[in-house]
Amino acid sequence: MSTYSNVLKLGSELGIDPVGSIIASAKSVFRLEADVQNEIKLQLIKDNFTFHYENNALYKKVCMEKQVSPEDIQSTCDLVKIPTIAIAKFKDVNAHLLLTKPITELQHELRSTGTSGIPSISRRDEQTLTRSVHSIYAMFREMFGFFGGGAIFLAPSAEDMPEMGLVKLVNMFSGLLDSSRFFVHDSSFDPQSVLDQLEKWKHVHTRHIIGPPFLVERLVQYAAGQQTPIKLDRQSKIITLGGWKSFTGREIDRLEFNRETAAVFGIQEDQVRDMFGLVETNFMAIDCEEHAKHVPPWVHFSVRDMDHPEREAAPGEPGRLAVYDPSSLAYPGFIMTEDLVYVSECGCGRHGQTVHYMYRIKGAEIGCCAINLEKYMSDKEARVTQCPIG
Amino acid sequence: MYNAIISEHFMSPRNIGELEMPDERIKIGNPICGDTIHVGIELKEDLIFDIKYKAYGCAASIATASIFSEYVKGKTLQQIRDTPLADKETMLGELEPNQMHCYEILLELFHSMCLVKAV
Numbered sequence: 001m002s003t004y005s006n007v008l009k010l011g012s013e014l015g016i017d018p019v020g021s022i023i024a025s026a027k028s029v030f031r032l033e034a035d036v037q038n039e040i041k042l043q044l045i046k047d048n049f050t051f052h053y054e055n056n057a058l059y060k061k062v063c064m065e066k067q068v069s070p071e072d073i074q075s076t077c078d079l080v081k082i083p084t085i086a087i088a089k090f091k092d093v094n095a096h097l098l099l100t101k102p103i104t105e106l107q108h109e110l111r112s113t114g115t116s117g118i119p120s121i122s123r124r125d126e127q128t129l130t131r132s133v134h135s136i137y138a139m140f141r142e143m144f145g146f147f148g149g150g151a152i153f154l155a156p157s158a159e160d161m162p163e164m165g166l167v168k169l170v171n172m173f174s175g176l177l178d179s180s181r182f183f184v185h186d187s188s189f190d191p192q193s194v195l196d197q198l199e200k201w202k203h204v205h206t207r208h209i210i211g212p213p214f215l216v217e218r219l220v221q222y223a224a225g226q227q228t229p230i231k232l233d234r235q236s237k238i239i240t241l242g243g244w245k246s247f248t249g250r251e252i253d254r255l256e257f258n259r260e261t262a263a264v265f266g267i268q269e270d271q272v273r274d275m276f277g278l279v280e281t282n283f284m285a286i287d288c289e290e291h292a293k294h295v296p297p298w299v300h301f302s303v304r305d306m307d308h309p310e311r312e313a314a315p316g317e318p319g320r321l322a323v324y325d326p327s328s329l330a331y332p333g334f335i336m337t338e339d340l341v342y343v344s345e346c347g348c349g350r351h352g353q354t355v356h357y358m359y360r361i362k363g364a365e366i367g368c369c370a371i372n373l374e375k376y377m378s379d380k381e382a383r384v385t386q387c388p389i390g
Numbered sequence: 391m392y393n394a395i396i397s398e399h400f401m402s403p404r405n406i407g408e409l410e411m412p413d414e415r416i417k418i419g420n421p422i423c424g425d426t427i428h429v430g431i432e433l434k435e436d437l438i439f440d441i442k443y444k445a446y447g448c449a450a451s452i453a454t455a456s457i458f459s460e461y462v463k464g465k466t467l468q469q470i471r472d473t474p475l476a477d478k479e480t481m482l483g484e485l486e487p488n489q490m491h492c493y494e495i496l497l498e499l500f501h502s503m504c505l506v507k508a509v
Contacts, residue, residue: 093406093444093452103397109448111424118446119424162488163448 004036005043012047019044019131019327022298026138029297030350037297037352038076041326044298046073048326048333049082056100059083059332080302080312084322084336090120090280098331101125106330112165112279122280124330131327132282136172139296143273143286144237146208150179150201152194154211154219156373157182165279166242166370170210173239178205187377189215191222198230206233209265212242212370213252213274216261224264231266238265241275241284242370245359258291276357280335282327285355292346292354300324301343301353306361309336318342318358392449395483399453404460407442413509416502418495425451425495429459429502436467436508450482450489457481458499471504 008018022029022040029037050070052059063069068081089098096103107126111119124132141147155170174180179201183194194209201207209216209232216238223230232238238261244252254274262269273287285293295301303319305311313319321341325333340358345351392400412430419426425447432440441463445455461481462470478500482492 091446093403093446096400096403096449096452103392103401103449106449107391111448113424117419117424117426119426121448123449162491 002039002043004040008040008043008047017127017131018047019298020134023131023134023138023296023327026142026296030142030294030352032297032351034345034351041298041300041324042073042076042079044326045079045082045300045324046070048328049073051329052100052332056332058097059100076300079300079324080304080310080322082324082334084334085332086336087120087278087280087338090122091118095121099123100332101128101330109163110165110168110279111163120279122331124282124328128282128327128329133172135283135296135298135327136169137175139284139286140173140176143288143294144176144239146206146235146237147176148178148206149208149235150205151177151181151208151210152197153180153182154184154189154194154209154215155182156184156187160185160187161373166212166373169241169277169284173208173210177208184215184373184377187373189218189377191219194219195223195226195230198232206235208237208239210237210239210241212373213240213244213257214242214246214370214374216240217252217257220257220261220264224260229264229266232271233267236265236267236271238267238272239275240273241277242373243357246371246374276355278323278335278337281323281325281333283325288346288348288350290346290348292344292348293356294346294350295343295353295355297352298326301341301355303341303343304336306340313342316342316344320361321355391486392453393483393485395457395481396450396453396485396489399456399460400449403445403452403456405442405456405463406444408444409440409442412442414506416499416506418498418502425491427451427455427495427499429455429499431503431506433506433509438462438465438467438470448489448492450485450492451495454482454492454495455499458496462503467503467506467508470500473500 012018053070062083066083105125106123107129108124109121111121113119153170158167161167198207258269258272261272270289275284275286276293277284283296283299285295287293302322303313304322305313318340321337321339323335338361340361342356343353346354409430413433414431416429427445429443441459443455445452
């Protein structure tokens, strides 16, 4: 057993959460060499797999049918053997069967809804929730660095859209800020009020803007047409989440978006960052200064061959994403997504996987919180602008 | 987070499924939070002979569908219409603030059932 495995095992015996301790050490773990990170990931994922194998009867049955048990996981090459849960199962009427933890231990439900309207619900117990909170804040601190400032949230508040993953995540930023405001109300968005707020915060707070790309794009287009430009601050961040594809199928060009956003707001392109995550997991992969989306070093992205999903694609080649998140105890956080990605590395000083998102696989529902929000706003705008007949 | 009634009905939901040839269909949907319930009913004159549903959403909304289906199955439409409000108010047990929308869902289910006509 490696040094790190020994330390994690000993810590666990002493009552120290091994996953929590790695999350709390995100900065230093990111700077470990990739093979060392893999040792840590292997131990965490194997332990988590063992937990679900021993405590989730349905999952164990699936494992036995596939003839895999914890003893078969000896190296990172073996992680591909761990059975995954199809992400669509979180929408199933019998989704309660996914649970490893009993309902009496659940503390929270989070949802994501695509354009089909059927929500995907993920349920979490106390420890998973705590790990999730720490994981997200660890990545925010590592990748964005701020602990202050004022943020424009281009999203509805929780009163408007309760239990929505995107809203929950945006809300979490406020814990790192001095001030924040939501600017999507009743599915409407007024870009002038955003510019007014940014002006009020000038010389008061470092100003940030956070929201889905389609709303940031609208704001940028509006701001570009104004006579008096708004120049944001040296440490400002413009942070997007929710994907680059509209419910109409239109795709926002990422490079052009970065260029235009930076130009309109008078900042550097490396201040424009994107995030990728799934409501069903407990992490965010976040852009560094080089615009490489870093996967947290305790999470493993397994890119699967499109024709043979039980095998991984060749290194660097695109394939279907399977996520292995060892922080989840409420249900096995080993998720087969409907996303096509490829992974690579980055030269920014952080080691490990970076993910390049391509698109949803054919036949998958086009959807997530942001797309659903966009569709809802678009439907509302259509009702407002249609002339009555008669 | 979940009271005993909700817990029991979420972990062991009654009447989940789909009727092949329902006499009536009810669809309840909340576009904001996405809770959706599709109900199929089989009637024998004015009696709810069978009921099946598919519910998508939070645990409390799934339990609500189960509780409602268990209550109405085997009752006549008139008995359902005559259900006192006080009974409806206690059917789901004590709810957390963020679960109160499920009481609205329950009322909507009752309201929709009251519009159903005997065969």
